[in-house]
Amino acid sequence: MCRVRHLSHKRGLTAWDDNHGMDGEPAKTTNLFPGGGGMAARMRAHDWSAxxxxxxxxxxxxxxxLVGVALQAAAPMALYxxxxxxxxxxxxxGALVGGKHPGALGRPAREVFPEAWQELExxxxxxxxxxxxxxxxxxxLVLDRDGTPDEVFFTHTLNPVLGADGRAAGILNVAQETTARVRAAAGLIESEERFRSFAENSADVLWIADPAGGRLEWLSPAYERVWGDRRELVMGDLGRWASLVHPDDRARAFAAMPRLLSGETHTVEYRIVRPEDGAVRHIRDTGFPIRDAEGCLRHLGGIAQDVTEEHAREEALERRIAERTAERDRVWRNSRDLLVVVGVDGVFRAVNPACRTILGHDPAEVVGRSFQEFVWPEDDVVTRTAxxxxxxxxxxxxxxxRYRHExxxxxxxxxxxxxxxxxxxAxxxxVTAEKERAVALHEAEEALRQSQKLEAIGQLTGGVAHDFNNLLTIIRSSxxxxxxxxxxEARKARYLDAVSDTVDRAAKLTGQLLSFARRQALKAEAFDLVAVLRGVAEMLDTVTxxxxxxxxxxxxxxxxxxADRSQxxxxxxxxxxxxxxxxDxxxxxxxxxxxxxxxxxxRGHAPAPGPFAAVSMTDTGSGIxxxxxxxxxxxxxTTKEVGKGTGLGLSQVFGFAKQSGGDVDVASAPGRGSTFTLYLPQVDAARGEELRTVEPDAADGGTGQRVLVVEDNVEVGRFATQILEDLGYETT
Structure with a gap:
């Protein structure tokens, strides 16, 4: 497509003006870069000495x-x-070279157009x-104007600018980009073939009409399928076409014609009544002017689409929207819960009628006001945070x-x-009623716990009284x-042994009760659990x-x-x-x-980080x-049969754990056994050295020694004093 013509008959350009001498003489600075354009200002600010x-x-x-001429010219011009x-x-x-502007100013052409230098040089x-x-x-040319190589086309002239010696000192370039025209011309035949193929296979009706005579010149084959009419009957006769338009839509359909003739693109929708079956179809017809290269209106073109199904879908959608809107409105009106729309500024935009039922406020009084006017003062911070x-x-x-009721x-x-x-x-x-029920339930549970505590105390005192009565019966009888x-003497010794054994049993029972009550006197000492457990494990073989x-x-x-090692x-x-x-x-x-x-x-007590030592005992029994x-x-x-347990064994474990600063936990399920875990505070190894205890020397007698007796029970104090005096001690 490119045609190069050598204009050898043209002479070179020699510049004159009022402020310049002949070629080769230095230029004056006055009006060197005239004009108000961007390039004039850029040239005035440019450091040309560099x-x-x-x-x-x-x-x-x-x-x-020539620089002055170019800056004031409307056509694209450049000087090399x-x-x-x-x-x-x-x-x-500069607009023609895209991203190369303004960096091209003052630079050699080879550096500005390296990708096209083979063609330009x-x-x-x-x-x-x-x-x-x-x-x-x-x-x-293939130019990299915006970071990507692009195929472009130019029509331009390269004119020599003669210097004082009569030889070309530079080149004046006047250029015009013709990329769009060249591409359009190149694609015209291909476009026509594509259009023909498109028209023959399109589901839409394509038409061309004569704007002067108002006659249809061409219709695509889809006309017969959409309109249900033969093309030859309507070609050249707009009256036939008009007769198929629904009577109620003819005025709207013909109203578009003046706008088309004036050169506007216009879309109009109308209905047609098919002659073959009387079916009504919805048509969306878009008409547009077809102009020649000089811009004169030559034809009217258009695309008529059958949008009947689209209309059906839109109507169905509108029905669904109407139904859902009605449903939403019913939900909004009839909801027993509070529905609100609030801005991020906290101002209510909409409130449903439940506001009156729940808070006693009319919705109209709430809309437009901030939530802070209604929220309970203590809950202002949590509401603003949310x-x-x-x-x-x-x-x-x-x-x-909480919100404030009316x-x-x-x-x-x-x-x-x-x-x-x-x-x-929102x-x-x-949930006010639920909150009140929760409070009432908590109070009832607390009352139940107190009742259970009283029941446990009653059971405890009853058990203690029963066991001590049995022990006292033995002692009293003996x-x-x-x-x-x-x-x-033999029987006397037997009764004395019975008294002694019974007293031991009473002391053990008392110790268990004190352990559960966490009131027993523990003899705390530091010991290594690993060593103790190894020894206890051997003993457990005998116990179990x-x-x-x-x-x-x-x-x-x-x-x-x-802890107390014995306990x-x-x-x-x-x-x-x-x-x-x-x-079993x-x-x-x-x-x-x-x-x-x-x-x-x-059991509701808070966790503790420890460190703790956890001693657990897991059985394969029936579970709890x-x-x-x-x-x-x-x-x-106890769940054991009468005579097979006192119910104080686990109570002792519980009391010992609590009094030692720990706790005891149990995990169990019927048929899966049980695991009891005893938690005791762990101490450093340095503190775990065995404490040496110094046993006092046993005195042969109490002669010459005085003992201070402190006892809150008078009878026990008198008895202790009597025994000490019998042993030779003096008492205070």
């Missing part, structure tokens, strides 16, 4: 003159000057060699607060919110027999019997605690006896130790029912 052209004041008159062909250009030419060389001007029609969170997060937000009392509302843009949609459920003067296998899982490193061992025995009975004498008992652990929340687990540590509570 370029190959040198200071602008020293430029040849021809160069200065000197051996390096440095570029100077006006605003219009021969033409520049011919002009500089004196062959005259060169005109190029639709020259194809609103702020909802405003910055589209996820669902849930919180509770009568001045608070009402609890449980909110769920969702945000879209700067609007918060659903509020009135004492009565000991008073008989004719009592044989031959059919129960005892398994120990103990760490290698020592683990020190500070600790007693607690282990009590737990093992409880496990033995749960396994046969199974596996696993003893484990974990050091440096935290104490979890147990859920309704019984909560009572197993109560004194005298």
């Amino acid at each position: 370029t190959v052209l040198g200071p602008a004041e020293a430029w040849p008159a021809a160069l200065a003159t 000057w000197g051996p390096d062909l440095a570029i100077l250009y006006n605003d219009a030419w 021969p033409m520049f060389a011919r002009v500089l060699a004196g062959e005259g001007a060169v005109e190029v029609q639709d020259q194809r 609103l702020s969170y909802a405003a910055t997060d589209d996820d669902l937000t849930a919180f509770e607060n 009568d001045g009392t608070p009402r609890w509302i449980s909110w769920h919110t969702a945000t879209e843009g700067d609007i918060v949609y 659903y509020g459920r009135a 004492v009565e027999f000991l008073r008989r003067p004719d009592l044989a 019997g031959a059919r129960i296998r005892v398994v120990t899982e103990l760490p290698d490193a020592p683990c020190f605690v500070r 600790f061992e007693t607690a282990l025995v009590n737990m093992s006896v409880n496990a033995r009975d749960a396994m 004498g046969e199974g596996t008992l696993t003893l484990r130790l974990a050091c440096g652990v935290g104490k979890p929340a147990i 029912p859920a309704d019984v687990v909560g009572r197993i540590f109560e004194p005298f509570f």
Whole structure:
């Protein structure tokens, strides 16, 4: 497509003006860069001394003159000057080179157009060699104008600018981009073929009409399918076409014709009545002017689309929208819960009628006012925090607060919110009654707990009274027999042994009660649990019997605690006896130790980080029912048969753990055995050294020694004083 014409008959350009001399003379600075365009201002501000052209004041008159001409010209113009062909250009030419502007100013052409230099350089060389001007029609170049190589076309002339020696000192370039025209011309045939194929296969009706005579010149084949009419009947006869338009729509359809004739593109919708079956179809007809290269209106074109199905879908959608809108309005009106729309500024935009029922306020009184006018003062902070969170997060937000009822009392509302843009949609459920029921339930539960405590105390006192009555019966009976003067020494010894054994049993019972009440005097000492548990494990074999296998899982490193060692061992025995009975004498008992652990929340008590030593005992027994687990540590509570347990063993474990600063937990399920875990505070290894105890020397007698007796029970004090005096002590 590119045509190059050598204009050898043209002479070179020699510039004159009132402020310049002949070519080769220095230019004056006055009006060197005239004009108010962007390039004129840029050239005036440019540091030309840093370029190959040198200071602008020293430029040849021809160069200065042509620069002034170019800056004031509307056509794209550029000057290539000197051996390096440095570029100077006006605003219009800068628009042609895209991203190369303004960096091209003052730079050599080779650097500005490296990607097209192979095509440009021969033409520049011919002009500089004196062959005259060169005109190029639709020259194809691949230019990187905006970061991506692009195929473009230019029609331009390259005119030599003669210097003082009569040789070409530069080149004046006048350019015009013809890319759009060249591409349009190249694609015309292909476009026509595509249009023909499109028209023949399109589901829409394509038409062309004569604007002067108002006659249809061409219709695409889809006409017969859509209109249900034969094309030859309507060709050249708009009356036939008009007769098919629904009578109610003819005025609207013909009203578009003047606008088309005036050169506007216009779309109109109308209905047609098909002659073959009387079916009504909806048509969307878009008409547009078809002009020649000079812009004269030659034809009217159009595309008529059958949009019947689209109309049906729109009508169905409108019905659904209307139905859903009605449903939403019914929900809004009839909801028993509070529905509000509030801005992120806290101002109510809409409130449903439930506001009157729940809070006693008329919705019209609430809309337009801030929530802070209604929220309960103590809940202002939590409400503002929730609103702020909802405003910055589209996820669902849930919180509770209180609003002031119209009568001045608070009402609890449980909110769920969702945000879209700067609007918060909130659903509020009135939970005041639930809150009141919860408080009442808490009070009832607290009363039940107090009742259970009284019941436990009654059971405890009854059990203690029963056991001590049995013990006192033995003691009283033995004492009565000991008073008989004719009592044989053998029988006297038997009754004395009975009294002594009974007293021991009473002391043990008292110790268990004190342990549960956490009032016993513990002898705390630091000891290594690992060593103690190894020794206890051997003892447990005897306690549990031959059919129960005892398994120990103990760490290698020592683990020190500070507690009463005797009470600790007693607690282990009590737990093992409880496990033995749960396994009915046969199974596996696993003893484990974990050091440096935290104490979890147990029976409502807060957890503690520790460190704690956790001694656990796991059996394979029958397990404990859920309704019984909560009572197993109560004194005298037992599920065993009469005579097979006092119900004080686990109470001792509980009391010892609590008094030692720890706790005891149980995990059990029927048929899966039980695990009892005893938590004791762990101490450093340095504090775990065995404490040496110094046993006092036993005195042969109390002669010469005085003892201070302190006792709150007068009878016990007198008895102790009498015994001490019988042993030779003096008492105070």
